[in-house]
Amino acid sequence: MTVATIPEYDHSNVAMVGEHAVVVGGSMAGLVAARVLADAFERVTVIERDAFPDEPRPRRGVPQGNHVHALLEAGRDTLEDLFPGYSDDLVSAGAMDIDLSTDFNFYDEGDFVASGSHHVSMYCATRPLIEYVTWRRLAAIDGVALRDECHLTEYLMDDTGTTVVGVTVRDETGTTEEVEADLVVDCTGRTSSTPEWLADHGYRRPPRDEVEIDLVYSTILVERPPTDMRAFHVMPCPPRARSTVTLPIEDDRWVVTLSGLHGDHPPADLDGMLEFAKSLPVDAVARIIEDHEIVSDGVEQYPFPANLRRRYWELERFPDGLVVLGDTIASFNPIYGQGMSVAALEGLQLHHALAAGGRDDLAVRFFNRVESVVDNAWNVSVGSDFRFEETTGPKPPGTDILNRYLSRMTRKAHDDGTLADAYSRVVTMEEPPTSLLRPSIVWRVVKPSLTT
Numbered sequence: 090m091t092v093a094t095i096p097e098y099d100h101s102n103v104a105m106v107g108e109h110a111v112v113v114g115g116s117m118a119g120l121v122a123a124r125v126l127a128d129a130f131e132r133v134t135v136i137e138r139d140a141f142p143d144e145p146r147p148r149r150g151v152p153q154g155n156h157v158h159a160l161l162e163a164g165r166d167t168l169e170d171l172f173p174g175y176s177d178d179l180v181s182a183g184a185m186d187i188d189l190s191t192d193f194n195f196y197d198e199g200d201f202v203a204s205g206s207h208h209v210s211m212y213c214a215t216r217p218l219i220e221y222v223t224w225r226r227l228a229a230i231d232g233v234a235l236r237d238e239c240h241l242t243e244y245l246m247d248d249t250g251t252t253v254v255g256v257t258v259r260d261e262t263g264t265t266e267e268v269e270a271d272l273v274v275d276c277t278g279r280t281s282s283t284p285e286w287l288a289d290h291g292y293r294r295p296p297r298d299e300v301e302i303d304l305v306y307s308t309i310l311v312e313r314p315p316t317d318m319r320a321f322h323v324m325p326c327p328p329r330a331r332s333t334v335t336l337p338i339e340d341d342r343w344v345v346t347l348s349g350l351h352g353d354h355p356p357a358d359l360d361g362m363l364e365f366a367k368s369l370p371v372d373a374v375a376r377i378i379e380d381h382e383i384v385s386d387g388v389e390q391y392p393f394p395a396n397l398r399r400r401y402w403e404l405e406r407f408p409d410g411l412v413v414l415g416d417t418i419a420s421f422n423p424i425y426g427q428g429m430s431v432a433a434l435e436g437l438q439l440h441h442a443l444a445a446g447g448r449d450d451l452a453v454r455f456f457n458r459v460e461s462v463v464d465n466a467w468n469v470s471v472g473s474d475f476r477f478e479e480t481t482g483p484k485p486p487g488t489d490i491l492n493r494y495l496s497r498m499t500r501k502a503h504d505d506g507t508l509a510d511a512y513s514r515v516v517t518m519e520e521p522p523t524s525l526l527r528p529s530i531v532w533r534v535v536k537p538s539l540t541t
């Protein structure tokens with residue numbers, strides 16, 4: 090499901106269903122979950138192990154925050170519904186509002202795709218700024234509190250062993266405390282300990298899929314002339330495993346992230362970064378690095394070994410009083426920029442699951458709603474990763490046929506703005522991948538042309 094296929098947020102559909110909800114993890118998924126829960130619980134407490142910064146700054150618990158983060162339209166649109174005026178807040182805080190159809194240069198299958206007629210704003214900022222603006226909006230809601238420098242150590246169970254009734258936390262002084270809650274939402278990310286905890290308490294672990302890609306990101310910040318809004322996304326395309334996402338961000342800078350799959354990794358030094366950028370089929374990014382001052386201290390690196398999906402919706406039994414959301418369920422090859430938007434759409438599904446029945450069987454209703462959100466994003470990223478024969482793991486059925494179709498479509502989109510629009514709406518999670526199989530689109534892809 091995408092933003093076009095999930096009903097809109099409507100707070101009037103949700104009744105108060107409990108006194109206290111706890112969200113563990115104060116990153117993007119946790120902030121969205123807490124926003125939705127604030128409609129249904131008198132109090133919501135966000136528990137975060139990091140000290141929460143009082144200005145936009147990278148933090149230890151979100152190491153990916155040093156790297157490029159694109160906020161796709163599905164995520165922006167959902168955040169706008171949850172926090173009216175959110176996009177303006179981002180821009181006031183310094184984010185760049187670029188036009189996806191003109192400023193964003195998307196290169197795949199040997200050329201740039203054509204400019205579409207579909208004007209879509211894309212708000213470009215550092216990840217710490219996006220999180221900071223979201224946190225500021227959440228903190229302004231009555232009943233929401235943050236306990237930072239506070240670590241989840243254990244869920245609390247009732248005597249029957251079927252219901253989570255709170256959490257045990259440890260603060261920065263080492264003191265532990267039990268915090269009661271009617272609902273606990275695990276948003277601790279990819280390294281969540283919920284699967285092991287379930288196994289230790291007589292439940293099944295969620296089935297797990299891993300698709301290995303051996304990806305590494307290297308990132309620098311570069312000075313940017315204030316009026317230069319150019320953004321570049323060069324996709325990896327076999328046999329070239331190298332790519333870049335380069336975006337204009339706040340404070341007159343570009344964030345330049347270079348990445349490489351399957352061992353062809355970008356180096357961690359500036360000279361090596363420049364050489365790597367020069368090897369890309371688009372010379373603009375190397376020129377950005379060469380012609381402008383580097384303003385970051387050094388090169389930040391981040392390894393991302395595999396796409397990871399935990400199929401919680403397949404569990405027959407799951408404790409009451411507990412839900413998991415965000416990267417805890419699935420994390421995707423970041424070059425497709427989906428994670429924050431998937432978290433936002435999952436938050437929207439949590440809202441609808443609460444509206445449909447309150448706390449009773451909430452996890453079952455939520456996981457059923459979340460499956461297609463996760464699977465859409467999974468099929469886009471994993472499907473594309475399987476263009477490389479070195480990619481290993483469970484391949485979604487039909488991937489090879491779909492990849493041949495998408496390859497032809499992308500080549501046609503070099504000259505066809507309608508196809509470029511259609512593709513862009515799928516990549517930004519506004520429309521489901523099946524929208525690319527509408528007869529009007531299929532005809533444009535398969536009709537013979539002089540060049541394909």
Ligand SMILES: Cc1cc2nc3c(=O)[nH]c(=O)nc-3n(C[C@H](O)[C@H](O)[C@H](O)COP(=O)(O)OP(=O)(O)OC[C@H]3O[C@@H](n4cnc5c(N)ncnc54)[C@H](O)[C@@H]3O)c2cc1C
Nearest residue numbers: 114116118138150153158159241278415416423426428429
């Ligand atoms: C290199 C990279 C680039 C990315 N680029 C993009 C992009 O362009 N666009 C996009 O939308 N997404 C991107 N993503 C994905 C995005 O960062 C995540 O999907 C998004 O942050 C949502 O994650 P989350 O909140 O579920 O988990 P996380 O961001 O991992 O946050 C987990 C939080 O839980 C806290 N925590 C963990 N354990 C405990 C504990 N025991 N007690 C208390 N707190 C705890 C952590 O400190 C942290 O704050 C990227 C990811 C990576 C790795």
